[in-house]
Amino acid sequence: MSDRIAVVTGAGSGIGRAIALALAADGDRVVAADLSAEGAAATVAQNPDRISAHEVDVADPDSVAHLAAEVAEKVGPVSVLVNCAGWDRTDAFLNSTPEFADKVVAINYLGQVHVCRAFLPAMVEAGDGGKIVNIASDAGRVGSSGETIYAGAKGGVIAFSKSLAREMARNQINVNVVCPGPTDTPLFTTQVDEKLQQSLIRAIPFRRLAQPEDVAAAVRFFASDAASYVTGQVLSVSGGLTMAG
């Protein structure tokens, strides 16, 4: 058992839940942080010895600062930070409103900025290095129609993570990005109709959606000592749907 402390945002559902369970299975003590207290509690119920539930709105810097203080006081020093909270509603760009754009950017891009800003000072101060894994999306690498503003926010996550990786290297803090392709979670299945799901599956070389555990496996690698010399990298977990040039 490693007994590291790992914070996972968006751990109340889908991919974040699978990441929390995978890290807990490796022996980490996991802070499952989510807007949904109910979702976080359901994750905790699957491994109550190693996971605790915490409520946070990543789009609100005060809420994130409160989470960082609570974790420092009640759980301990953080070694692993996984930014997985995310949100979108699929629609044509020309139907979007300024309010929608603000919300998408606030959750998917600025949320990760606020969480890193709140947790990094203590990680740097501790001097023990650490691992940050940011969940972006293949939409941020190759674009995705109907997800245009979200794709921009996720592209922002990629550029932010590479720059942060450069700044944090002197502190032995690795920053890497995982880009899920279409993944079988509520975010995907409630947004994409059955017909589009089937045509996407036909386009995926592995002919199936990712399961949340497929994405968690990549996060587990980036969060492990096996990835100690890997930083500023972007890994797609997409069954081959997207391939880097």
Ligand SMILES: NC(=O)c1ccc[n+]([C@@H]2O[C@H](COP(=O)([O-])OP(=O)(O)OC[C@H]3O[C@@H](n4cnc5c(N)ncnc54)[C@H](O)[C@@H]3O)[C@@H](O)[C@H]2O)c1
């Ligand atoms: N499912 C996919 O096909 C897919 C593809 C690419 C990227 N992603 C990314 O993977 C991550 C996880 O998505 P998922 O598919 O598991 O979705 P999900 O909807 O199942 O889970 C997202 C979780 O984030 C939480 N959340 C939303 N807004 C929040 C906020 N403001 N503060 C704190 N928590 C908040 C939700 O409550 C939920 O528990 C997201 O960043 C998403 O953009 C998903």
